[in-house]
Amino acid sequence: MVLAMAIVQEIKRAVRELGFSESVAHLLWELDPAAEPVPLRQLAERLHCDPSNVTLLSDQLERRGLAERKPHPADGRVRTLVLTREGVAVRRALLERVQERSPLAALDDAQQSEMRKLLAVAMAGHRRG
Amino acid sequence: MVLAMAIVQEIKRAVRELGFSESVAHLLWELDPAAEPVPLRQLAERLHCDPSNVTLLSDQLERRGLAERKPHPADGRVRTLVLTREGVAVRRALLERVQERSPLAALDDAQQSEMRKLLAVAMAGHRRG
């Protein structure tokens, strides 16, 4: 539990060093380039925050040229946020950085796989609860 | 890593439900009643924030009757923050709540001890890094 906080602390640090606010990074994290474009409203739900907040965060990403608002093809009200080529690169860099900084990187392969098994069990129990 | 974020998310929720701001709870967490009283400056370092911020958070705890500022016996400049009887109770309730809500509570005893071993390794590696 303490380690969970340590991990998150480390993530925050890495994020700041790359010049991102914590919440902008969180949004970036959710924008999987491989997945379908997601309406802003759904992003708000995933981030557990207000839609208006997503608007502001999206503005920041757009201003940096990392993402673009695209209208939904079928529904004119809906906006989706899509990463630009640069956005995809930055996102990947961020993920790598976080991963190598993670305290879990100190474990060897066998330990990591063992850990993954335990975490899977925990996740399963958590979702049910 | 995802689970680390889930754990922290869960902690935040539990904290909110008990009517605490995230940062006040963090301060409460640091105030171990069994340990020696800690100067506010050191608390600021532990929380990775400005001393003035600790002042404000301490105010909140005092206003709720959960803690009291006590002058340091040897150094008149220094203030320490000490939990009241009620503060100790609330802190314990908070810890219990967080622990039972933790996804890791889904693991059985053997799995938990295995997990603890791995986490210890990770922590060790982390502190060195």
Add this chain to the structure above:
DNA sequence: CGTTATGCTTGAGCTACTCAAGGAGGATGT
């Protein structure tokens, strides 16, 4: 075609935070 509902944006306001300045207590040098 008018009414209602939905999705995003804007504006007002709040909270948490940082930075710079101030006051009180201690340490040091003469």
Add this chain to the structure above:
DNA sequence: ACATCCTCCTTGAGTAGCTCAAGCATAACG
């Protein structure tokens, strides 16, 4: 003993991130 500097806490000003309420555009339904 006194002047100076240093440390710790507090205060005030300013900023960032967030929520809530209102507004506007588009869609769905009678």
